Amino acid sequence: MSTERHLRLPGIAYGGDYNPEQWPEEVWAEDMRLMREAGVNMVSVGIFSWALLEPAEGEYDFSRMDRILDLLHENGIAADVATPTAAPPAWFFKTHPEALPVDRDGRTLSYGSRQTFCPSSPAYRTAALRISTAVAERYADHPAVAMWHIHNEYGCHNPECYCDTSAASFRKWLRAKYGDDLDALNHAWGTTFWSQWYYSWDEILPPRATAAPPNPTHQLDWRRFCSDELLSLCTAEREVLRQAAPHLPATTNFMVLRTFDSLDYWRWAPELDILSNDHYLMSDDPEAEIDIALNGDLMRSLAGAPWLLMEHSTGAVNWQPVNRAKNPGEMRRNALAHVAHGADGVLFFQWRAAKAGAEQWHSAMLPHAGTDSQIWQDVVRLGADLRALGEVRGSTHAARVAIVWDWDARWALELPSQPSGELRFQDLVRDWYTPLWRAGVAVDFVRPDAPDLDSYRLVLAPSLYLVDDTGANRLAAYVERGGTLAVGFHSGAVDENCHVRLGGYPGAFREILGVRGDEPFPLLPHQSVGLTGRVPQGATADLWTERLRLTGAEAVATYADGPLAGVPAITRHAYGSGTAWYVATHPDPATLSAVLEHLRREADVRPEHEAPAGIEVVRRRGAKADYLFLIDHAGQGAEIPAEGVELLTGKPVVGTVTVPEGGVAVVREPRSTSSGE
Structure with a gap:
């Protein structure tokens, strides 16, 4: 991220998406008065204004936006000005129907919503850069503008398009990756299987719907391509903005969420001046506060610095099966938890609750009930809290524990035809993160190939199914130099091409872990086995077991029953000057917590501060x-x-x-x- 372009805003940013175009202009003055009352100091504007800013191709009407920005400046409120490219207008699709996205089954999706465009469409790219240039040139020197907001939630609704234009772009991406060597692609994809060998680049298609499971490496490269294709749009808009206003920082709102996995944010993060995130609670999550913490720590790790919470909700959202309202005090706790985990800004979707449109039942800072409401009282109180915390801005964190997070590993683990279809990367990571959170232990997230692991006393890899040689070697070197590493089951199994690492499991980590497995024994849903050894009495495990033997490690726990009774389930191995643990199963929460507490003590990792449970x-x-x-x-x-x-x-x-x-x-x-x- 840039050190030259930063948000020049005193204190912690507070506000939300502001959509005054949805309201009569006489409402705007009231908005300003209430924003001042609430302590709002920054709002995002223009995110979905393309149709109003460019009513016809190449014809612009900035009169409304001019008045909005002038009004914000007069009231001392900074603007995060968006390029409105997440919602192309209807006239664009009437002229360029070929820019509409096509799903995996070959259906062309219609306009009439947002993000219904093909990311590979040349017509879309041309139009997006045209409107971005017009916005940038008009507002580069406007005194209200503090930051650029590129697009909105890239990939939220169109992470993939399977049309012929996307197919051609995919082939171009593949030719660049494989050095225009088709034999190299065939080898990487293992295309001798099921007669998939390609003799011409033109034979390669996106992984569209097929009669049987598609090639896993084909799918993995497709996920990588789709992330890169959207990133290329983002960086193209960023360059337009930098050319017009080299002094202003630019961001785009990530979605580091349990429910979104389409973009490799390790690749995206270095391309932006400021990192921002949208985070929403899942109504069915009984401990959503853990999700806030985990995703906040991941955002802080991606940024390497404080970050901005660009969107969250004052109450219910509108897109879940049941949209739960927040309990008394919950919104305040949520917001301040984000600040605790590195956010230097707290913004909401949105300022004023909409009375029409698809998000009319999404909560807002100013709800349908107006100022005579609990939400409004909470919003005003939160504004005062954030003003009181202004000096916290810019402060950092110091963690001695790192958790390995990798989008390639996440994508690969959740492809079809795994030994178990019950494995979910983020759930496995959260299982390991939760005991650390409960203990008040600070956590960073790192890539498997991170070059600077020695600053951590303990590194955890809960789920690293896919790892390349660089990542595996760096983790091994960390242990050899004296670090403590714990690896979760089904890790190291495949290389970067999704090829199984032969010779036994856990593949890339056999040597440092001092074990060798010859067969996975995944468990059926609701099936469990007992554990015995240096684990709590009554310890159990579910989801996964594997037949394992020791090749230098010691058994910390074994299976007490089931087909693998007596087989090691948790092991410890001295390697070089360090120690490597293998958790070859999915222990119950209390048992996993006890194992991680033992690991912490062994690595001399202490909580940030003693506090009671809760x-x-x-x-x-x-x-x-x-x-x-x-x-x-x-x-x-x-x-x-x-x-x-x-x-x-x-x-x-x-x-x-x-x-x-x-x-x-x-x-x-x-x-x-x-x-x-």
Whole structure:
């Protein structure tokens, strides 16, 4: 990310998507008054305004946007100005019907919504860059503009298009990747299987619907291509913006969510000046606060710095089967948890709840009920909280534990025809993350090929089914130099081409783990086995087992029953100057927590701060002080040892700080009294 282009905004950014074009102009003055009352200091504008800004090809009407930006500037509110390319207007598709996306089954999708375009369409690219150029040139020097917002949620609804134009672009991408060597592609894809050998590049198609399971490497390369194709659109718009306004930072809102896996954000992150994320709770998640923390830590790791929460919700969303409203205090806890995990901005979708359109039942900062509502009271209170936390902006985190995260591994694990179709990458990672979160242990996320792992005392790879030689070698070297590594089951099984690593499991990690498996034994749904050894009494495991023998490691736990009774299930191996553990099954939560606690103690990793169960503890580190966030998710309240100043109330803290029931405390601790790593 750029160090020259940054958001020049004092304090923590607060606001949301502002869509005044959906309302009569006489409402705008009220918007300004209420934004000031709430403490809003930045809004995103123009995200879905293409049809209004360019009513016909090459004809522009900026009069409305001019008035909006002038009004924001007059009221001291910064603008995050969008290129409106996520929603091409109807006239574009009437002229260019070939730009409509085609799904895997060959159906052409219609316009009438958002993001219904083919990412490979030359006509779309030309039109998108034209409107982006017009917006950039008009507003590059407008005093309200603080940042550019490229597109919106790339790939949210059109991560893949299977049309002939996309097929041609896919082939071009493949020729670049394989050095125009068709034999190299055939080898990488293993096309001798099922007579899939290609004799001409023109024979290669996207992985469209087929009668039987498609080639896994074909599918994996397709996922990589689709991510890169959308990234090429993003960087093309970014260049237009930089040419017009080299001083302004640009972002696009990621979707680091449990439900979205279409883009490789490790590849996207270096291309943007500021990283931002949209995060929404899943109504069926009983511990959504863990998801907030995990995704916040992943965003912070992608950014290598603080980031912006570009969208979340004050209450219910509109796109889940049942859209749960938030409980009292939950919105505030959510927002401040994002700040705790590195967000230097808290924005919502959207400012004023829509009365028409597909998102009319999505909550907003100003709800349908207006200011006589609990949501509005909470919004105003949150604005005051964020003003009180202004000094936290720019502070960082220091973690001694890293979790390996890789989109290639995620995509490959969830392809069809696995030994078990029950494996979900993000669920497996969250299983390992959760005990660390409960213990108040700071966590970074890293790529498997990260070159600087030595700063971590403990590295965890819960799910690394696919790993290339570089990643495997760097993890091995980390252990050899004295690090502690724990690897989850079914890891190291295939290389970057999805080819099985022969010679036994866990493939790339056999040597450092000191084990060899010869057959996976996945368990059926609702089936479990017992574990015995250095694990809690009554320990069980489900989802996965494998026949394993020791080749240097020691057994920490074995299967107590089932077809693999007596076989090692959890192992420990001294390798070089370090230690490598293998968790060859899916232990129950209490057992996995006990294993990870043992690993932490062995690696001398301590919690950020002692606190009772139900209190989330996170520390951000500033230049002269630490900021200790204490968030009560259990609703019990607590007295926590601390010294300093509680920023939300401004009161000095001597000995202990009170965390209100269901509330939050943020203590500025002088660096000399900080207790963590």
